[in-house]
Amino acid sequence: MSTAAKLEDVDPRSQLHTTVYAVSFSPCGQYLAAGNNFGKIALYSISSALSDDATSENWRPFYVFKAHDGPIYSLESTDIFLVTAGTSDVLGWRWKEVIDKAAKVAWSLSIPRGDSFECPETNALAVTKSTVNQGVIYAGCGDNTIYGWELETGNCVTVFKGHKDYIHCLSLKHSSGELISGSEDGTVRIWDQRTPEEHVQMFEPHKHESVSRPKYGSWISCVTTDPGDDWITCGGGPSLSLWHTRSLTAPATTFATPDVCPFSILFHEDILLSGGSKPRLLHWDLNGTLAAQVPVSPTCIYDIKVNSASDQNQVLVIAGSSHKIDVCTNFRYKAFSLTF
Numbered sequence: 001m002s003t004a005a006k007l008e009d010v011d012p013r014s015q016l017h018t019t020v021y022a023v024s025f026s027p028c029g030q031y032l033a034a035g036n037n038f039g040k041i042a043l044y045s046i047s048s049a050l051s052d053d054a055t056s057e058n059w060r061p062f063y064v065f066k067a068h069d070g071p072i073y074s075l076e077s078t079d080i081f082l083v084t085a086g087t088s089d090v091l092g093w094r095w096k097e098v099i100d101k102a103a104k105v106a107w108s109l110s111i112p113r114g115d116s117f118e119c120p121e122t123n124a125l126a127v128t129k130s131t132v133n134q135g136v137i138y139a140g141c142g143d144n145t146i147y148g149w150e151l152e153t154g155n156c157v158t159v160f161k162g163h164k165d166y167i168h169c170l171s172l173k174h175s176s177g178e179l180i181s182g183s184e185d186g187t188v189r190i191w192d193q194r195t196p197e198e199h200v201q202m203f204e205p206h207k208h209e210s211v212s213r214p215k216y217g218s219w220i221s222c223v224t225t226d227p228g229d230d231w232i233t234c235g236g237g238p239s240l241s242l243w244h245t246r247s248l249t250a251p252a253t254t255f256a257t258p259d260v261c262p263f264s265i266l267f268h269e270d271i272l273l274s275g276g277s278k279p280r281l282l283h284w285d286l287n288g289t290l291a292a293q294v295p296v297s298p299t300c301i302y303d304i305k306v307n308s309a310s311d312q313n314q315v316l317v318i319a320g321s322s323h324k325i326d327v328c329t330n331f332r333y334k335a336f337s338l339t340f
Contacts, residue, residue, distance in 0.1 A: 022074050023035075023075060029312075029314075035072030039068035043063040047313055059336055072086040073085060080094060081093060089108045091105050091108050092109075093105065109147075120142040121166075125138065125140075126170040134150075135151055142166040145161055165185040168222070169181065178191060180225065182236065188234050203249075205218075205251065206238045210250075213239060218237050219236045224266055239256070239258075257274075259278065262276035263301060272284040273331075279301075292332050296326045299320070299322065304318055324339055
């Protein structure tokens with residue numbers, strides 16, 4: 001199922017049409033996996049790419065394998081597995097085998113087909129951490145449903161229903177383990193595994209004048225929480241906005257992005273990073289002040305990740321509608337680009 005990357009196999013024409021929807025760092029922080037619209041996973045050595053004598057060869061993948069027949073929309077990492085998802089089943093790959101250039105499917109989680117007999121696409125993954133077992137993996141799907149499986153047993157233990165349209169994004173609260181979801185239906189919902197039959201909280205950003213942007217729609221494309229779980233940030237059709245978790249009645253801050261629909265956001269230290277439908281990474285203070293704009297290679301940004309697993313290799317990576325994955329060592333400018 002997998003093939004090693006060969007430099008001579010790189011097709012410049014396919015690079016023109018490459019989109020990297022998702023990236024994920026290995027548990028050790030030495031490697032980066034990237035998934036593209038052709039169903040391929042590319043693996044990069046971050047330590048080699050950052051070495052003093054690195055050349056463009058060190059910025060290319062040392063291994064590429066075909067993981068899915070269709071696009072890969074989401075990647076997640078556990079201590080043992082790289083988890084991939086797109087238009088078919090959710091698949092698990094052992095990191096050790098991937099790094100050894102011998103990737104094979106370790107397990108597969110099937111999403112119910114329903115009446116259409118077609119597998120709903122998985123747009124988002126989220127994985128809980130547990131000291132007792134391997135945790136639970138959640139998949140936000142195109143059938144408006146979130147499924148949760150125990151990684152240790154593969155059993156589906158949770159099904160969250162309530163969204164009226166397909167799910168774009170998921171985020172886990174750090175302290176409580178509650179799950180936050182954003183959907184095409186314009187709602188952000190908070191779920192508790194102990195009461196899966198209904199969300200515990202819900203808010204609709206597009207109904208607030210300060211964030212509503214009717215010309216872009218009501219859909220929610222990205223959602224995240226800060227490390228202390230005090231704040232939820234979300235955006236999509238509505239402007240990017242900050243909400244206090246104790247009071248979701250109105251946004252506390254609106255981030256002025258009149259011409260950008262955000263697709264990826266994350267908190268890093270005391271700033272918020274966002275990227276979307278323009279080729280620039282935005283740095284925000286939490287009071288809504290734009291602190292920096294970083295030009296990037298992708299014309300549209302779909303994923304932003306910080307390598308927090310390794311102090312030596314702590315970098316920011318930006319992926320999207322380009323075969324180039326930008327790497328920032330100082331988060332305010334691009335140092336170099338990895339190539340798919």
